[in-house]
Amino acid sequence: MAGYPQARFLTSANQPGQFLPDEGAEVAFVGRSNAGKSSAINAITHRRQLARISRTPGRTQLVNFFHLVEGVRLVDLPGYGFAKVTVAMQAHWRQLLEAYFQSRRCLRGLFLAVDSRRGLGPMDLQMIEWCASLGLPVHVLLTKADKLRRAEMAAALRTAVAAAGEGVTVQLFSATSGEGLEAARARLQTLLHDGAEKKSRVRSTGGAPGTNAATGLG
Numbered sequence: 001m002a003g004y005p006q007a008r009f010l011t012s013a014n015q016p017g018q019f020l021p022d023e024g025a026e027v028a029f030v031g032r033s034n035a036g037k038s039s040a041i042n043a044i045t046h047r048r049q050l051a052r053i054s055r056t057p058g059r060t061q062l063v064n065f066f067h068l069v070e071g072v073r074l075v076d077l078p079g080y081g082f083a084k085v086t087v088a089m090q091a092h093w094r095q096l097l098e099a100y101f102q103s104r105r106c107l108r109g110l111f112l113a114v115d116s117r118r119g120l121g122p123m124d125l126q127m128i129e130w131c132a133s134l135g136l137p138v139h140v141l142l143t144k145a146d147k148l149r150r151a152e153m154a155a156a157l158r159t160a161v162a163a164a165g166e167g168v169t170v171q172l173f174s175a176t177s178g179e180g181l182e183a184a185r186a187r188l189q190t191l192l193h194d195g196a197e198k199k200s201r202v203r204s205t206g207g208a209p210g211t212n213a214a215t216g217l218g
């Protein structure tokens, strides 16, 4: 498969009012800052330009929408774990993510990018828990697998599968080597076609992860 030749950047949102109309289907990418989200979107779509856009400083704190095919979008959500973040920025990020997750009936699932060398951190686990409470499927990409030896890859996968828990799918991925690329595209297609159809998502959840002071955005 050659990717998504029609993929293109649509818009960035800094507040819920700027989200695109809630129609069709979308899958959102989330993870720590630098985990490899933008590179994964680039590799999966096979469009270099997209990753460059979502790496542009200033856009990393925004919700970036990409057209994939007719009626279908990818969404690059602002990353977490960045050290230099003010309390005001954290509050803004939480509010933006909560609004996004709670308002998008078109959201079919989440791709969670996790650096395969670091494994799942507390924020990743909170994100998984939060999605479970919303009935949203999560697929973990263990990124930068090209940095690991085969045995290390197997160990990283085992550890992540155990940490992520039931109902979460996990795979090794490398935007550089193409490892896991077809598996990721297949999972994306499955989510877009069979993912959670949100009728009325629970509103009274614990809210977005990131309440602890050590949590930065990126």
Ligand SMILES: Nc1nc2c(ncn2[C@@H]2O[C@H](COP(=O)(O)OP(=O)(O)O)[C@@H](O)[C@H]2O)c(=O)[nH]1
Pocket: 031, 032, 033, 034, 035, 036, 037, 038, 039, 040, 055, 079, 113, 143, 144, 145, 146, 147, 173, 174, 175, 176, 177
């Ligand atoms: N070796 C390697 N480096 C990667 C890979 N994916 C991303 N990176 C690097 O990791 C850094 C962060 O990637 P980026 O996609 O911008 O992460 P984001 O902040 O989650 O969007 C960049 O320097 C990338 O070149 C990969 O598969 N292999």
Ligand SMILES: [Mg+2]
Pocket: 037, 038, 039, 054, 055, 060
């Ligand atoms: Mg990025």
